[in-house]
Amino acid sequence: MLKALVIDAGKCTGCKQCEMACSLENEGEFNVAKSRIRVFDFHTEARFVPYTCTQCAEAWCQQACPVNAITTDSMGVKIVHDNLCVGCKVCTIACPFGTVNYNASTGKVIKCDLCGGKPACSDACPTGAITFQDAEQGGFDKMKVWAAQSANAATHEGPNTPKASQASGSGH
Amino acid sequence: MKYAILGAGPAGVTAAETLRNVDPEASITLVGGEPEPPYSRMALPYFIYGKIDEGGTHLRQDPLHYNRENIRYLTGRCGGIDAQAKRLYMSGGEALEYDKLLIATGANPIMPPIPGAHLEGVETCWTLDDARNILKLAEKGSPVVLVGAGFIGSIILEALYLRGCDITVVELAPRMVARMMDETAGGMLGRWCEAKGVRVLTRTRVASIKQGAEGGPRLSVGLSSGINIPADLVVMAVGVRSNTGFLVGSGVKVNTGIAVDDYLQTTAPDIYAAGDCCEGVDLSTGKPDMLAIQPVAVEHGRIAALNMAGHKHRHRGSLNMNVLDTIGLISSSFGLWQGAQVGETGKLVDEGGYKYMKLEFEGDKLVGAQCVGMTDHVGMLRGLIQTGFRMGEWKDKLLAAPERLREAYISVAQGAPNAGPMAPHVNTPRAGLGHGGASGH
Numbered sequence A: 001m002l003k004a005l006v007i008d009a010g011k012c013t014g015c016k017q018c019e020m021a022c023s024l025e026n027e028g029e030f031n032v033a034k035s036r037i038r039v040f041d042f043h044t045e046a047r048f049v050p051y052t053c054t055q056c057a058e059a060w061c062q063q064a065c066p067v068n069a070i071t072t073d074s075m076g077v078k079i080v081h082d083n084l085c086v087g088c089k090v091c092t093i094a095c096p097f098g099t100v101n102y103n104a105s106t107g108k109v110i111k112c113d114l115c116g117g118k119p120a121c122s123d124a125c126p127t128g129a130i131t132f133q134d135a136e137q138g139g140f141d142k143m144k145v146w147a148a149q150s151a152n153a154a155t156h157e158g159p160n161t162p163k164a165s166q167a168s169g170s171g172h
Numbered sequence B: 001m002k003y004a005i006l007g008a009g010p011a012g013v014t015a016a017e018t019l020r021n022v023d024p025e026a027s028i029t030l031v032g033g034e035p036e037p038p039y040s041r042m043a044l045p046y047f048i049y050g051k052i053d054e055g056g057t058h059l060r061q062d063p064l065h066y067n068r069e070n071i072r073y074l075t076g077r078c079g080g081i082d083a084q085a086k087r088l089y090m091s092g093g094e095a096l097e098y099d100k101l102l103i104a105t106g107a108n109p110i111m112p113p114i115p116g117a118h119l120e121g122v123e124t125c126w127t128l129d130d131a132r133n134i135l136k137l138a139e140k141g142s143p144v145v146l147v148g149a150g151f152i153g154s155i156i157l158e159a160l161y162l163r164g165c166d167i168t169v170v171e172l173a174p175r176m177v178a179r180m181m182d183e184t185a186g187g188m189l190g191r192w193c194e195a196k197g198v199r200v201l202t203r204t205r206v207a208s209i210k211q212g213a214e215g216g217p218r219l220s221v222g223l224s225s226g227i228n229i230p231a232d233l234v235v236m237a238v239g240v241r242s243n244t245g246f247l248v249g250s251g252v253k254v255n256t257g258i259a260v261d262d263y264l265q266t267t268a269p270d271i272y273a274a275g276d277c278c279e280g281v282d283l284s285t286g287k288p289d290m291l292a293i294q295p296v297a298v299e300h301g302r303i304a305a306l307n308m309a310g311h312k313h314r315h316r317g318s319l320n321m322n323v324l325d326t327i328g329l330i331s332s333s334f335g336l337w338q339g340a341q342v343g344e345t346g347k348l349v350d351e352g353g354y355k356y357m358k359l360e361f362e363g364d365k366l367v368g369a370q371c372v373g374m375t376d377h378v379g380m381l382r383g384l385i386q387t388g389f390r391m392g393e394w395k396d397k398l399l400a401a402p403e404r405l406r407e408a409y410i411s412v413a414q415g416a417p418n419a420g421p422m423a424p425h426v427n428t429p430r431a432g433l434g435h436g437g438a439s440g441h
Ligand code: SF4
Pocket: A053, A054, A055, A056, A059, A060, A061, A062, A078, A094, A095, A096, A097, A098, A099, A100, A111, B421
């Protein structure tokens, strides 16, 4: 069963426990700048939105990599192989969600890999804003659901005000 | 069905794999122009400074990949095409029959007509073999003259710097990366390089290259300013030209690059083109242009292959974008970075801190961007530009404070970019033109 991170931004208090947990798990240090999940802070609105890669079904980052350093594992997770990554950063401009980022201290890129199936961020989240759940939906739907929720949460718009243009361009 | 693909760069390899996916029975022949396994030119700088070995430049790591996919891989140069007989001739004379042909022969570096450009020690930096030569000549402390500070020159610059060479950059334009970024950004890059001990001579031309004096460096490079610079190695990176000479007389129309329609078909029947050799549509202008970048090559390769196999896929245009690391200062540019004809610009400039961000709007849509010294979440710029989201109230906020990009993105991007992650290969700038995942499953 494929599982995915489900983010309910309305529950996020901005404590950044997820960022700390991610950085510790993946980089061995408490450095939120190297976290693969980031909590965006809407200063004027006191709103917080956790944000990370949703493991696109056919990932833009993966397609753009010149040396095939990003592959898909059996769980559908897009994984960067450090031994192959040359650090060209093309994936960082190719991912239209901005969720694969360059780590200058290693000269490679980092992105969420769901911690191999046990995401530290969801374990660390005290409010249930980040949960790890079964996902029948594809990456596109995941992103839509996530994005609609977080955008609504972020802008105080009522529920279900997605723009009419968001017709699925995928699926058949 | 017999498919032939000329060119084993990212466009050709992606096309071969796509054809295999959608047509398991087909005969697929992939022809590389160099006696190497398919590799990435983009990876060469990392090979030059030792971050990876030769194998690390390969497009697919497993040497048996092409066998396993039942893709026949040959190397050699194409000498000509007989579009009527559907046959192509290799320069060695052997013929190859095809039902559908893809031309993905990329580009060749331009060697400017400078006296002495043929001398030993004057190299281009384009092929794996060029890189091997440069490795031999670019020692720690070697004086090196790099001619050209465009995108490719600047990538090579970093590799030479990390090898410890003593570098002089000679560039005709008034700034570095003049075709990727504006004066502010190019100026920052230039100052950054100077601070790292690289001489950057803009508005300067190489007048001649001569043998160096006995006992000194092998070459002497005469500049338009009158000075001479000794060099063990001169690297030419003044530009590239599409590799299409073998098409003369074939009926395939070539402008600057190969002319293609929206389905990446050329003017000759059953011949398609993809990647750096062809003029695909630029998403920002809607006009054909040469966008010689990796993601576009992959997009083209995928779409051309689908069309060759009879799965009609229209190419709606690719977004121009680049990312560059200049000795640790990272810059990127997207779309209409020069700005729209009638538009508004938001800027954040920190000259001392080497930080720059410029956003270009047309109406309330983001159409272009440049960044220096910022890397986190820059992909959002692509997402916003490519999707053409209306920024609404966020436009004014971003004009005042471009650094609020992340907030703006989250607020505006209520859905994924149209066509979505499910179909990265087929970029639909507009909504409602849904045409399935390009994946063929
Ligand atoms: S990093 Fe971006 S492109 Fe890659 S899988 Fe995640 S969201 Fe998709």
